[in-house]
Amino acid sequence: MADGAENGGGKKKLIIIIALVVLLLGGGAGAWFFLTGDEEPEAETAEALPQVQQPAQVGPAYYVILPQPFIFNVTGDKRDRLVQVKVQLMVRGDDNESQANQHIPLIESTLLQTFGAATVEQLRTPTGRADLRQQALASVQDAMVKVSGQKVVERVLFTGFVMQ
Numbered sequence: 836m837a838d839g840a841e842n843g844g845g846k847k848k849l850i851i852i853i854a855l856v857v858l859l860l861g862g863g864a865g866a867w868f869f870l871t872g873d874e875e876p877e878a879e880t881a882e883a884l885p886q887v888q889q890p891a892q893v894g895p896a897y898y899v900i901l902p903q904p905f906i907f908n909v910t911g912d913k914r915d916r917l918v919q920v921k922v923q924l925m926v927r928g929d930d931n932e933s934q935a936n937q938h939i940p941l942i943e944s945t946l947l948q949t950f951g952a953a954t955v956e957q958l959r960t961p962t963g964r965a966d967l968r969q970q971a972l973a974s975v976q977d978a979m980v981k982v983s984g985q986k987v988v989e990r991v992l993f994t995g996f997v998m999q
Contacts, residue, residue: 904919919995
């Protein structure tokens with residue numbers, strides 16, 4: 836009887852180990868299918884979503900440093916504040932980099948107009964600063980389209996931001 840009890844315990848352990856191995860293999864296979872997925876459904880999903888305009892030229896990213904930081908006053912409810920913003924422009928490809936460098940005075944003027952419309956309340960929050968970056972990008976792209984026929988600038992980056 837002692838042998839029969841030992842065999843029953845051994846069989847139970849073997850069944851538990853096999854069940855654990857099957858669960859691990861099934862979970863691993865499920866994770867693999869989930870992570871690799873089928874490419875066709877993603878393509879259908881991408882077609883169903885609104886199209887985001889891609890830059891006309893895809894190439895290496897270059898950063899155009901604007902030579903001077905922007906210093907401007909913003910109005911607030913209690914008092915006016917002085918703001919300093921350092922800006923860099925992300926462009927793609929050599930042609931866009933040379934276009935951006937050629938039109939730096941236009942870009943600076945456009946950004947100064949955009950920044951001048953900001954308020955203290957807008958600049959206090961990260962969301963407000965992100966909105967200002969988007970407004971600046973749209974303004975710069977519009978100005979560049981008028982001059983060169985291309986958007987040229989892909990992103991406007993704030994590399995320094997001080998408000999006093």
